[in-house]
Amino acid sequence: MAAGAGPRARAEPFYNPAMALDRDLGVALVRALEPPPETGWETHAATGVRGLRLLAESGAFRSFVFTEANARSFEVLRANLAGEPRATARLADALEVEPEAPFSYVDVDPYGSPLRFLPGALGATAPGGVLAVTATDMMVLAGAQPSACRRRYGANPVRGRLGPEGALRILLRTIDREARAVGRTVEPLLAYVGSHHVRAYVRLPVASGAPSPVDVIDPGRWDGPPLPGLAPLGPFWLGPIVAPALARRLAVPESAAEPVRLARFLDALRDDARVPRPFYFEANVLARALGLPRPPAIERVLVALTDAGFAAGRTHVRPEGIRTDAPRPAVEEAARRAAGR
Numbered sequence: 626m627a628a629g630a631g632p633r634a635r636a637e638p639f640y641n642p643a644m645a646l647d648r649d650l651g652v653a654l655v656r657a658l659e660p661p662p663e664t665g666w667e668t669h670a671a672t673g674v675r676g677l678r679l680l681a682e683s684g685a686f687r688s689f690v691f692t693e694a695n696a697r698s699f700e701v702l703r704a705n706l707a708g709e710p711r712a713t714a715r716l717a718d719a720l721e722v723e724p725e726a727p728f729s730y731v732d733v734d735p736y737g738s739p740l741r742f743l744p745g746a747l748g749a750t751a752p753g754g755v756l757a758v759t760a761t762d763m764m765v766l767a768g769a770q771p772s773a774c775r776r777r778y779g780a781n782p783v784r785g786r787l788g789p790e791g792a793l794r795i796l797l798r799t800i801d802r803e804a805r806a807v808g809r810t811v812e813p814l815l816a817y818v819g820s821h822h823v824r825a826y827v828r829l830p831v832a833s834g835a836p837s838p839v840d841v842i843d844p845g846r847w848d849g850p851p852l853p854g855l856a857p858l859g860p861f862w863l864g865p866i867v868a869p870a871l872a873r874r875l876a877v878p879e880s881a882a883e884p885v886r887l888a889r890f891l892d893a894l895r896d897d898a899r900v901p902r903p904f905y906f907e908a909n910v911l912a913r914a915l916g917l918p919r920p921p922a923i924e925r926v927l928v929a930l931t932d933a934g935f936a937a938g939r940t941h942v943r944p945e946g947i948r949t950d951a952p953r954p955a956v957e958e959a960a961r962r963a964a965g966r
């Protein structure tokens with residue numbers, strides 16, 4: 626068995642099945658990184674499930690530090706890491722940068738907002754290293770608590786069905802803002818919307834001086850998918866959320882807990898990489914806005930858009946979503962054509 630297989634087996638009872646896809650995707654991403662990371666730090670390790678899988682299945686890492694502030698969880702973590710020579714467990718606050726820093730891979734996955742942990746994580750990530758950040762405060766980021774989002778993140782969020790992608794783009798803008806404050810640049814490798822969270826993997830080279838693709842969106846002037854309200858929204862990261870070269874290398878690991886589901890997710894991520902346009906249209910929303918008797922078939926809308934010379938594809942954010950660089954009038958015309966109107 627591979628090094629780490631024993632500790633991973635002991636960790637199995639502590640797996641949260643709902644997060645299996647998230648962990649599968651983490652393994653797939655690390656396996657696709659060029660160059661592969663050699664040193665890692667999981668700042669909020671809990672029982673160590675995510676990091677143990679990376680050690681056992683990614684083929685990367687010569688050493689990995691796991692920190693956990695909760696004493697009870699730490700005891701489980703320490704037991705799970707026993708027998709894995711590359712792993713070090715410490716009872717420590719994630720705000721305290723570990724002495725092995727800088728690391729080529731740092732993972733920040735707290736409960737709620739990651740904001741207060743970003744400065745330390747950025748300082749602990751080596752130039753050109755990868756930082757993974759999770760935010761679970763979706764009520765704030767996705768528009769249900771707009772005043773809290775403005776206060777906490779300095780951004781006006783998107784309400785409604787597009788709120789989760791808005792949350793992801795606010796998170797990326799926040800990481801970019803904090804990185805630039807310490808002379809770093811953000812290059813998103815893979816950022817996605819999960820079931821109750823948003824997560825971003827970004828590379829952190831030294832700042833290049835080029836401006837970031839960050840801006841606000843004026844709903845009245847925006848020609849993409851309709852956004853609610855009249856006030857400017859954001860600022861958001863408006864650039865790509867999936868790096869095309871990485872997307873081509875992503876593959877389902879043989880150890881994946883949910884290989885079929887992950888394969889579908891990777892296909893959708895490749896579409897997101899191919900069409901790096903913020904937000905997406907939905908067939909049912911288009912049908913309602915255009916007075917169509919029923920939503921047009923998504924595949925027919927995609928064909929109509931590509932026949933008209935636009936890039937178009939699906940998105941991981943919502944199965945019925947259509948991501949395209951076409952302006953809204955062209956999308957509406959494609960929807961009418963697909964519906965036979």
